[in-house]
Amino acid sequence: MARPTLFLSAALALVCSAGTVLAQSPANAPVDAQLVAKGAYLARAGDCVACHTAPQGQPFAGGLAISTPIGAVYSTNITPDKTAGIGDWSYEDFARLMRTGVTKAGYTVYPAMPYPSFSRLGDDDLHALYAYFMHGVPPAPTPNKKADIPWPLSMRFPLALWRMAFAPAPLPTSVPAEAQPTLLRGAYLVQGLGHCGACHTARGVAFQEKALTASDSAVYLAGGAAIDGWPVPSLRNTHGGGLALWSKEDIVEFLQTGRNPRSASFGGMNDVVAHSTQYLSETDLGSIALFLKSLPDGTSVPPPFVPDPKVGQDLHAGVVNGRGAQVYLDRCAGCHRSDGQGNGKAFPALAGNAVLQTSDPTSGIKIVLSGSAVPSTMKAPSALTMAPYAGLLNDADIAEVVSFIQTSWGNRSGTATASQVAKLRQSSPAVQPMTAAAFAAGRVVPSPLVTQAGTSAAQGKP
Numbered sequence: 001m002a003r004p005t006l007f008l009s010a011a012l013a014l015v016c017s018a019g020t021v022l023a024q025s026p027a028n029a030p031v032d033a034q035l036v037a038k039g040a041y042l043a044r045a046g047d048c049v050a051c052h053t054a055p056q057g058q059p060f061a062g063g064l065a066i067s068t069p070i071g072a073v074y075s076t077n078i079t080p081d082k083t084a085g086i087g088d089w090s091y092e093d094f095a096r097l098m099r100t101g102v103t104k105a106g107y108t109v110y111p112a113m114p115y116p117s118f119s120r121l122g123d124d125d126l127h128a129l130y131a132y133f134m135h136g137v138p139p140a141p142t143p144n145k146k147a148d149i150p151w152p153l154s155m156r157f158p159l160a161l162w163r164m165a166f167a168p169a170p171l172p173t174s175v176p177a178e179a180q181p182t183l184l185r186g187a188y189l190v191q192g193l194g195h196c197g198a199c200h201t202a203r204g205v206a207f208q209e210k211a212l213t214a215s216d217s218a219v220y221l222a223g224g225a226a227i228d229g230w231p232v233p234s235l236r237n238t239h240g241g242g243l244a245l246w247s248k249e250d251i252v253e254f255l256q257t258g259r260n261p262r263s264a265s266f267g268g269m270n271d272v273v274a275h276s277t278q279y280l281s282e283t284d285l286g287s288i289a290l291f292l293k294s295l296p297d298g299t300s301v302p303p304p305f306v307p308d309p310k311v312g313q314d315l316h317a318g319v320v321n322g323r324g325a326q327v328y329l330d331r332c333a334g335c336h337r338s339d340g341q342g343n344g345k346a347f348p349a350l351a352g353n354a355v356l357q358t359s360d361p362t363s364g365i366k367i368v369l370s371g372s373a374v375p376s377t378m379k380a381p382s383a384l385t386m387a388p389y390a391g392l393l394n395d396a397d398i399a400e401v402v403s404f405i406q407t408s409w410g411n412r413s414g415t416a417t418a419s420q421v422a423k424l425r426q427s428s429p430a431v432q433p434m435t436a437a438a439f440a441a442g443r444v445v446p447s448p449l450v451t452q453a454g455t456s457a458a459q460g461k462p
């Protein structure tokens with residue numbers, strides 16, 4: 001019995017002597033705690049948890065349904081469970097999946113898994129991610145679900161052809177974090193782990209992102225298809241719906257807190273802020289901002305926003321021109337003010353708001369119907385809420401007020417019709433405030449600013 005004891009004490013000595021050693025890996029190699037921590041950070045930058053966790057499920061145990069044009073695909077268990085998860089995957093298996101979408105079993109995954117973006121990751125970052133998934137995540141026995149895709153579309157071999165056509169193999173090289181924000185690190189985060197283009201770039205007929213990087217073409221991040229009915233705006237440095245009016249600081253603040261004086265996060269972006277970007281370092285967010293501000297106009301060059309003070313002055317003086325203005329004054333101006341400037345970070349400005357500069361009124365209509373809540377974050381825990389108006393205003397009034405905000409104060413977008421509102425009414429259930437309870441961190445913060453439309457804040461003098 002001497003040998004195992006000797007072995008144990010030697011191992012213990014190893015664990016105790018090295019400051020960074022956490023536990024024993026399966027191969028009895030010491031685990032580098034710093035590497036695991038780096039992997040945890042990168043997993044947040046890649047928002048793995050958002051897709052790989054079912055509602056109320058254990059983190060990373062998979063089972064979330066992700067809709068694709070041919071049916072629902074379920075995310076998989078990526079915990080280190082040996083049978084249900086990826087516990088028996090080697091580093092090489094993991095790296096191959098992340099770079100090429102090919103699993104340990106040899107088939108290609110659906111591109112609902114953003115491996116065409118992750119393929120940019122260099123070996124050091126992939127090693128850190130692997131260390132985290134092997135040693136920083138508790139194993140879960142949850143079995144994987146089969147996709148709801150009917151045969152013959154369910155056959156996986158076309159996915160390999162898809163990969164050859166649409167997922168080029170870039171030369172993977174990590175761009176490590178620097179002391180100061182850099183364009184290179186920003187490009188690496190946005191085009192790689194952040195996979196921002198998965199939502200913000202338009203997709204082609206085969207579900208492929210039309211561009212995977214800024215150097216591919218100007219459709220990169222120029223706005224994507226709607227996610228759960230919410231249009232996804234352009235992140236390029238352009239007018240007419242892009243980020244031209246945003247400073248780098250505005251972008252950092254938005255990604256950190258879900259809000260800034262120009263806008264507030266809603267729809268699918270709430271999850272991105274809540275699970276991913278709020279955890280990134282100020283320097284990394286600065287790098288992301290540098291990169292986004294470097295993306296020029298695309299094929300069209302929309303005219304810049306020019307503020308028009310007339311509407312605000314009229315409303316303030318009680319001059320109301322039309323039904324839309326009246327509804328706005330009665331229902332909205334309490335928070336968003338008669339000049340459309342909102343109220344700091346509490347209530348977003350509507351004048352110049354990028355969401356209100358395109359011909360598509362969908363976001364405006366959906367927000368008024370369903371209400372909205374800014375995500376609760378570490379730096380800004382209050383889940384500021386706008387109550388739903390579906391039960392308070394009819395289709396015609398909602399169309400009028402949305403047309404009003406889309407065309408006032410200098411905003412130059414399209415008007416809305418009552419039939420558009422009627423259509424969207426079905427698919428716009430009232431939004432539940434995103435309190436901290438909704439998140440794994442589970443910090444419930446009662447928000448003093450959560451108000452019902454028509455009460456306190458809304459009744460303040462505009």
Ligand code: HEC
Pocket residue numbers: 042043046047048049050051052066073074075076077078085086094097103104108109110111112113114129198
């Ligand atoms: C946008 C959603 C999404 C994100 C973000 C995402 N994944 Fe996935 N991932 C999926 C889906 C869906 C599948 C399963 C696809 C299939 O079955 O064809 C998958 C499959 C995988 C697999 C294969 C597992 C198996 O058992 O075959 C691994 C490993 C994986 N993802 C790791 C990651 C890591 C690590 C991250 C974060 C860096 C991540 N994923 C982020 C959607 C996502």
Ligand code: HEC
Pocket residue numbers: 262263264265266267327328331332333334335336346347348350353355363364367368372373374375384385386387389401402405451452453454457458
């Ligand atoms: C109680 C205060 C309040 C009232 C009243 C109110 N809103 Fe809002 N509104 C908010 C808050 C808070 C947000 C941010 C919610 C989010 O982004 O998730 C918001 C967001 C919006 C947005 C999206 C802008 C963005 O960048 O997030 C639009 C458009 C909007 N409101 C229009 C209206 C209209 C039209 C009315 C009247 C019918 C109205 N609001 C009434 C508080 C209010």
Ligand code: HEC
Pocket residue numbers: 190194195196197198199200227230231232233234235241242243251254263264265266267268269270272277288354355
């Ligand atoms: C799951 C889909 C999804 C992903 C991934 C995603 N976004 Fe978004 N994003 C949205 C949606 C939907 C909106 C529109 C709602 C809003 O403005 O908050 C949005 C809005 C934004 C806005 C506000 C733009 C405006 O005009 O108001 C910024 C900035 C942004 N995203 C940055 C990013 C960055 C940076 C990434 C990558 C790290 C990213 N997004 C990844 C869905 C996504």
